[in-house]
Amino acid sequence: MYEPEDSAEAIVASVGGTLARAALTTTPLSVTQWRESSVGLRSALMEVQYQYSQFKNLRYCQRACIPNKNPIYDNEGIHNVITCDNSLCMRCGRLKEEDNARTLQNIISNTNEEYSYFIGTLTFSTDCGVDEQASSLQKAYSKWIQTVRRKYKYRGATFHTSWSNDLTVNTTTEKVHLHRHFICRVPKGYEGGIGEMLYSSWESTVRRHTDRHTVSTAFYVEPIANTDAAIKYLYKSVREQVVQSNKNTDGVKLSWFGLVKAIHEGAEHLVGLYRDILSGLRGKRWFGVSKAMRADYVEEEDTAQLVAEDEENKRVITPIEGTPMIHNAICNSGALGTLRCVLATGRDGDLDVESFRALVDKWRPILHRNCEDGELLDAATIEFYQWAEQSIAGIG
Secondary structure, three states: OOOOOOOHHHHHHHHHHHHOOOOOOOOOOOHHHHHHOHHHHHHHHHHHHHHHOOOHHHHOOOOOEOOOOOOEEEOOEEEOEOOOOOOOOOOHHHHHHHHHHHHHHHHHHHHOOOEEEEEEEEOOOOOOOHHHHHHHHHHHHHHHHHHHHHHHHHOOOOOEEEEEEEEEEEOOOOEEEEEEEEEEEEEOOOOOOHHHHHHHHHHHHHHHHOOOOOOHHHOEEEEOOOHHHHHHHHOHHHOOOHHHOOOOOOOOEEOHHHHHHHHHOOOHHHHHHHHHHHHHHOOOOOEEOOHHHHOOOOOOOOOOOOOOOOHHHOOOOOOEEOOHHHHHHHHHHOOHHHHHHHHHHOOOOOHHHHHHHHHHHHHOOOOOOOOOOHHHHHHHHHHHHHHHHHOOOOOO
């Protein structure tokens, strides 16, 4: 069995000696800033789905490599790894919501002289499991849209809407309240009585097509005064600081993000509730943008900087190519979160970046695709753990 000569400590010490003689510029985003950002927080919370999700796609998001491709690490992140595209994933859900938010921002900005936009919330009684709530909500929403469209068509107008689900978890009763936020639009001049009409249509639809019931005080619709605020209300994951807040300050009612965060901080008694929500919402859509609204999307001009930056100040990490076995070692060691942080905040020449590069270069000829030696994988796992432990970011 081949045994590599250099230890992780030796690699870090060697690279550190080189760096001590180099004059490096400060990275644009500090480790602390990244850790406290929405992206950094959600990276940490992925450990919850890795540990507790009953579904493979959530457990292996960014942990499994695309077949026949090697993982690549650079300042843009981790490439050639499989992602789950699940809306409840801390990573993929955020990216999908951010994409939808940008799309809606563009659409509203380009059409607000032609249409009047409103934001609202659809809700009903939730004295049942989250799976039944999800089925009833989707059925009621579909019938509601058909009804409202017919009414506006009769008036000679159109009605378009985009939506996003949201949920509130009561940690005392362990009850889940699923509801739906929406942004809708009607042509200018057709705004009269929209609130009353939307609620009456919702109430009758829920009563006729589900076993649920509605309460008028829980229904919400009002004109959009601030497009950015409305979109942040619709897509909770696009927030930076606000997304970290629970539904209330006593920690009894939590958002989906708040529930995962609570589990990450040690509330393991909520794991069963977390898994119930995943099961109940499996295969259900979490948000949607109207096709008619998408048709009004206008491609934005390239906003790339016209003035070249000083090369020394560019945050660049020359791509580092690993192997699937090396990526397994990184994941097994618990260093994946650390690696994301280093790739998001570091640059060529930084100690954490160069020691990681040296460690990958060391193990690449050994942990190749055909390697089946479990002892070597264990040895590499230990060294990547040591790398993460000694990094500025630390483990996690």
